[in-house]
Amino acid sequence: MTTIKLHNTRTRKKEEFTPLNEKNVQMYVCGPTVYDRAHLGNARPVVVFDVLYRLLRHVYGTDHVTYARNFTDVDDKINTRAAESGRPISDITEETIQWFLDDMGALGALKPDHMPRATKYIPQMVTMIEKLIADGHAYAVEGHVLFRVRSYKEYGKLSGRSVDDMIAGARVEVAPFKEDPMDFVLWKPSNDAQPGWDSPWGWGRPGWHIECSAMAYELLGESFDIHGGGNDLMFPHHENEIAQSCCAHPEGGFAKVWMHNEMLQVEGKKMSKSLGNFFTVRDLLDQGIPGEVIRFVFLSTHYRKPMDWTAEKAREAEATLRKWYRLVGLAGGSSCYDPLIQALADDLNTHEAISLIHALANAGDVNALRFGLEMLGLWQGQIPKWVEIEGFTDAEVGTVSDLIQRRENARKKKDFAEADRIRDGLTRAGVKLVDTPQGTEFEKLPNYDVNVLDEVWGGA
Ligand code: AMP
Ligand code: ZN
Numbered sequence: 001m002t003t004i005k006l007h008n009t010r011t012r013k014k015e016e017f018t019p020l021n022e023k024n025v026q027m028y029v030c031g032p033t034v035y036d037r038a039h040l041g042n043a044r045p046v047v048v049f050d051v052l053y054r055l056l057r058h059v060y061g062t063d064h065v066t067y068a069r070n071f072t073d074v075d076d077k078i079n080t081r082a083a084e085s086g087r088p089i090s091d092i093t094e095e096t097i098q099w100f101l102d103d104m105g106a107l108g109a110l111k112p113d114h115m116p117r118a119t120k121y122i123p124q125m126v127t128m129i130e131k132l133i134a135d136g137h138a139y140a141v142e143g144h145v146l147f148r149v150r151s152y153k154e155y156g157k158l159s160g161r162s163v164d165d166m167i168a169g170a171r172v173e174v175a176p177f178k179e180d181p182m183d184f185v186l187w188k189p190s191n192d193a194q195p196g197w198d199s200p201w202g203w204g205r206p207g208w209h210i211e212c213s214a215m216a217y218e219l220l221g222e223s224f225d226i227h228g229g230g231n232d233l234m235f236p237h238h239e240n241e242i243a244q245s246c247c248a249h250p251e252g253g254f255a256k257v258w259m260h261n262e263m264l265q266v267e268g269k270k271m272s273k274s275l276g277n278f279f280t281v282r283d284l285l286d287q288g289i290p291g292e293v294i295r296f297v298f299l300s301t302h303y304r305k306p307m308d309w310t311a312e313k314a315r316e317a318e319a320t321l322r323k324w325y326r327l328v329g330l331a332g333g334s335s336c337y338d339p340l341i342q343a344l345a346d347d348l349n350t351h352e353a354i355s356l357i358h359a360l361a362n363a364g365d366v367n368a369l370r371f372g373l374e375m376l377g378l379w380q381g382q383i384p385k386w387v388e389i390e391g392f393t394d395a396e397v398g399t400v401s402d403l404i405q406r407r408e409n410a411r412k413k414k415d416f417a418e419a420d421r422i423r424d425g426l427t428r429a430g431v432k433l434v435d436t437p438q439g440t441e442f443e444k445l446p447n448y449d450v451n452v453l454d455e456v457w458g459g460a
Helices: 040-060 076-085 089-106 118-134 163-169 208-220 231-248 281-286 291-299 311-328 338-345 350-363 366-375 394-412 416-429 450-458
Strands: 005-008 013-016 025-029 065-069 138-141 144-147 184-189 204-206 223-230 254-261 264-266 307-309 431-436 439-444
Touching (some): 040 089, 040 254, 040 264, 065 208, 076 089, 118 138, 118 144, 118 204, 118 231, 144 231, 208 223, 208 231, 208 254, 291 350, 311 366, 338 350, 350 366, 350 394, 394 439
Parallel strands (some): 025 223, 223 254
Antiparallel strands (some): 005 013, 138 144, 184 204
């Protein structure tokens, strides 16, 4: 079996991955707060952990991986959006969840096995909070429940910082009822205009961090394999998840491997509304940038490096994918290409995987190329609409693309007889070649004859 190595934030090392149970490898990834369209940065963890999900399914078997990614559908940002728009909260969250699924679907992301919504797990959160209070890890005061950070000795281990350093660096909310400024909210009171539930501490709503702890426990248990998210979540969100889960369930270890993707930037700058370079996945799709292109650009940078989105990269990615899709449109299957799996198994080296795919395309190894695209989530079983060429079937597009690639290879090897044979053959078959800076394009002529095309293709 392939050995997967993953960089574990907790140990700061690349480690060999050994699942707790090979028959059920479990992963939890923090999902979006649903009040608006996902911005481009939000899509990065989705794509990164989708590739990991595909790799785990390849190595352990499709039915032996469980992936949970939540929706945070109770949050003050959602309340504000509802108040501003005069719409019910549930309308906003429903609509945003559907947008998210559509947009991530356009990026080729598989749906996780579980997509829990926080509001459906309130009783589980209450139970967990009660346990934390009973064991001295939390206290109720003035309708709030707070986690007593100093009660958990390991606090700060994930990000490798001391509690005092974290206090100095963080914008912690100082409230008169807190025992310690570092203590964080597990439960807070709601007024009539805010969403709320009955609880032993009065009418209120949960804090953000307890959601993930309660949902991960309910769906995956007290110990599971991988926990992921963007590195902006490492502190305080993930530190707090660990503290809550390990104190409520000391019999388990919560997540064994912690993985964090680096942030996405735009043309070398942090993406922000004030810089005017803030945009959503939908904005790009609406501009005609295909989801596959967005995904390809993301995967060309390793997930632990900052990734820079540029229009130039998108243009290059489109030209490359166009060429590849035309090749995989050829009839044929997909055959496992081990070096590609090894690249992904090396802490998700998608950059290396893409280099390998380039080589496969140049060598005309269409079945391995198709396999590579599948592993990266770039192949959904057919040539995408934006690549289709008028008047040709997918198979014909594949045949012509393969001939063009072979002609290029022949020219490189100075085998001009073969290059000319292909060029003349295509002319006889009624296919006109047009050389452009992005590569060779082609058109159908009135004398097009697929039988001649097949003859030329088979005659190499
Ligand atoms: P949020 O809805 O803000 O909690 O974010 C949802 C996910 O998107 C989290 O895993 C974040 O870490 C991630 N994320 C947010 N901004 C970026 C960014 N600029 N680059 C990469 N990931 C991001
Ligand atoms: Zn979370």
